[in-house]
Amino acid sequence: MMGGRSENPDLWTFLESLHCGELISGTVAATERFGVFVALDDGPDHPVFPGVGFITIPELSWRRIEAASDVVQVGQRVSCEFLQFDTWNLEARLSLRATRPDPFQTFADGIAVGQKLHGHVTKLVPFGAFVQVGDEVTVVVTEIDRERRRLALSRRQASSEQQ
Template sequence: MESVRCGEFLSGTVTAIERFGVFVALDDGPDHPVFPGVGFISVPELSWRRIEAASDVVQVGQRVSCEFLQFDTWNLEARLSLRSTQPDPFQAFADGVVVGQELHGQVTKLVPFGVFVQVADGVEGLVHLRELTRTPVRTPSDVVRVGDEVTVLVTEIDVERRRLALSRRQAASGHR
């Protein structure tokens, strides 16, 4: 594995799916005490989209081509990325949207500090609790539920950190 450089592509077969990621038997992989020729893809490196489980993206026995990130000398495995082989939907989204633009989306998750709204395929933004309504609320569930369609205003686009800040309060329809 010393000859493999960051950014190179390695192919293999998914051998095991765990809660924390996926093991891949690499075609040209090193020996490994447990899994021969093992590569490992952590859950965040599987997809640009938020996923519930690794099995939403890959299945045991599936052939994959991944980008090599680094060799983990502690676990003797090649760390891999599957998502880097696909275009980042956030990048494409950010190229076509500006701060102050109104968007329509669906509430996907409620958290104590606000709600996440999907505004494009694979792109979610955060509406902070203070940006949910004009009058203060204690919890997001006081005003919205998962699945609700909402109108939001883009207040910040951070391409580097892949973060999108939204406001429901500042949208033209003005929520009380």
Template structure:
């Protein structure tokens, strides 16, 4: 079901005001097989989902995990980076992993270009 702005103006106004890279805080409101819903502190409720924020599996962690519960739990407080306004679902797409350093960048900072890594 697609949400239309006219039926949920408070939700649309809130999501339209967000900017990429903005940090939003909230509580993990639901974990599904396809991702994690976050009830945002300053956000309105969502008419269909447990929270107006959504974190996909790819945006949960830099590390591998077997289940979403290995990374977050319902009721847990989180801070996430706003990625985009998903106008189809009427939700804020968020990234939890963006709040942590990228391990590939850390590795690259310690290895000279064109040289093998020296044993530690």
């Protein structure tokens, strides 16, 4: 562990002053396999890490990405939403994707249950198939799950109407 309040009083005080949802600016200090360190504009330096701010890979983008470098580069300026004070690592957990519109919600705003979509199957799994919108199969939207960012689709309902 990094040590508590007594060893890093400035950093501790700074992190405790942050509020969930607050926007924080900084510069990408390092990209790692597990996330990105951000040197914050206003905060003190970190005793161990290249930056006080940290963004995990899933919080970088709404898209599924392979590496942090798909989204940000070292030296890039970023503005992120503060998620939480990680007291174990003495860092500010940040989200970059929270500052951008979620493409799923935008897409969901434009469709309705019962609507037909055209797509092609990208993956078959025991409980169904994953479909990307395009052409090939016709499916009907049976459910829009905004929480889990998923659509439930049915081919049966789409094909029964065509006969």
